[in-house]
Amino acid sequence: MIPAMKRSTTDVPVHAYGVRLLERKGQHALVADHFARPVALDSMALALWELCNGETTLGEMVQACVLLFDAPTATVHGDIAVTLEALTTGGALGWRSAQHQ
Amino acid sequence: MRTVLLRDDDRLLGTVTLARISAEHHLVHIRRGDPLSGHLAKAGPVVAVLADTETETTVRDCKAISAAGGHSLVVAGNADGARLLELLTAGATGYAVPALDETQLWAGLTTVLNGHIFVPPSMLGGLLHQQVQVERTPPPAPIADERFAHLSHREREVFDLLALGNDHHGIAQELVISPQTARTHIQNVLGKLDVRSRLEAVAMVINSRQLHVSSRGR
Numbered sequence: 001m002i003p004a005m006k007r008s009t010t011d012v013p014v015h016a017y018g019v020r021l022l023e024r025k026g027q028h029a030l031v032a033d034h035f036a037r038p039v040a041l042d043s044m045a046l047a048l049w050e051l052c053n054g055e056t057t058l059g060e061m062v063q064a065c066v067l068l069f070d071a072p073t074a075t076v077h078g079d080i081a082v083t084l085e086a087l088t089t090g091g092a093l094g095w096r097s098a099q100h101q
Numbered sequence: 102m103r104t105v106l107l108r109d110d111d112r113l114l115g116t117v118t119l120a121r122i123s124a125e126h127h128l129v130h131i132r133r134g135d136p137l138s139g140h141l142a143k144a145g146p147v148v149a150v151l152a153d154t155e156t157e158t159t160v161r162d163c164k165a166i167s168a169a170g171g172h173s174l175v176v177a178g179n180a181d182g183a184r185l186l187e188l189l190t191a192g193a194t195g196y197a198v199p200a201l202d203e204t205q206l207w208a209g210l211t212t213v214l215n216g217h218i219f220v221p222p223s224m225l226g227g228l229l230h231q232q233v234q235v236e237r238t239p240p241p242a243p244i245a246d247e248r249f250a251h252l253s254h255r256e257r258e259v260f261d262l263l264a265l266g267n268d269h270h271g272i273a274q275e276l277v278i279s280p281q282t283a284r285t286h287i288q289n290v291l292g293k294l295d296v297r298s299r300l301e302a303v304a305m306v307i308n309s310r311q312l313h314v315s316s317r318g319r
Binding site for chain 2: 070
């Protein structure tokens with residue numbers, strides 16, 4: 001796992017052990033024994049969470065969003081990084097380097 | 102107030118949404134089979150709401166609307182991730198599915214009216230996953246034959262469509278050009294490749310790609 005720091009585009013976010021996704025009335029949240037409370041996900045955070053399958057790099061996520069939504073790379077990168085870091089800080093995500101896969 | 106073209110013969114849109122569109126915009130109904138080109142020429146950049154009941158027609162219309170500076174919201178009968186990606190790639194601005202309630206559908210239409218992409222929240226993850234897979238797919242092997250270097254970008258598009266089995270009508274629809282123009286492009290392509298038929302041109306590409314792959318494998 002990579003310690004919290006500036007991520008490389010080749011780094012791969014992966015679901016932390018024991019975290020589960022719950023859906024209730026169309027709202028989604030992550031739960032785990034080590035969470036103080038459920039972590040609510042909006043639609044974009046949910047989409048990114050689903051991509052954190054241990055195979056998709058940060059760069060691939062950014063590129064997919066840039067192409068689909070025709071948005072500036074820097075903006076997309078910033079938005080995705082903020083969301084993923086929030087999930088990382090909350091204990092929902094870990095990271096590994098693509099080079100060590 | 103905007104001009105909203107609506108083609109929904111199967112009534113996929115709810116009455117509440119229809120009433121709201123009528124109240125706030127200039128709503129023009131288009132029947133199935135009625136070409137969009139006349140409406141686009143008259144109304145300028147428009148927003149179109151298209152029921153996705155005729156696969157090829159919807160793709161062609163999304164391309165034409167996008168080329169005319171407009172936006173389109175495609176209303177599908179069911180949620181199909183591959184179709185969503187195909188339509189967005191063709192120039193659609195939004196995609197709606199029956200699972201959306203009237204409020205979500207209106208939010209989607211408003212998003213499209215403002216020129217932003219709208220995707221049902223439940224389909225966003227699948228869409229991104231598919232886009233990642235598409236980006237990972239390696240491009241086809243380059244064609245070794247130098248005759249292809251003489252084709253213009255448009256002629257390459259025409260050739261690729263020919264290779265997929267399209268005739269000049271299909272190519273005209275796909276590229277939103279007249280059949281006569283498509284026929285002219287085809288003749289130019291065959292002339293530059295120095296072949297007599299479409300079949301001969303496609304066979305030339307297959308041979309060329311096989312040569313390229315086998316030479317890389319040595």
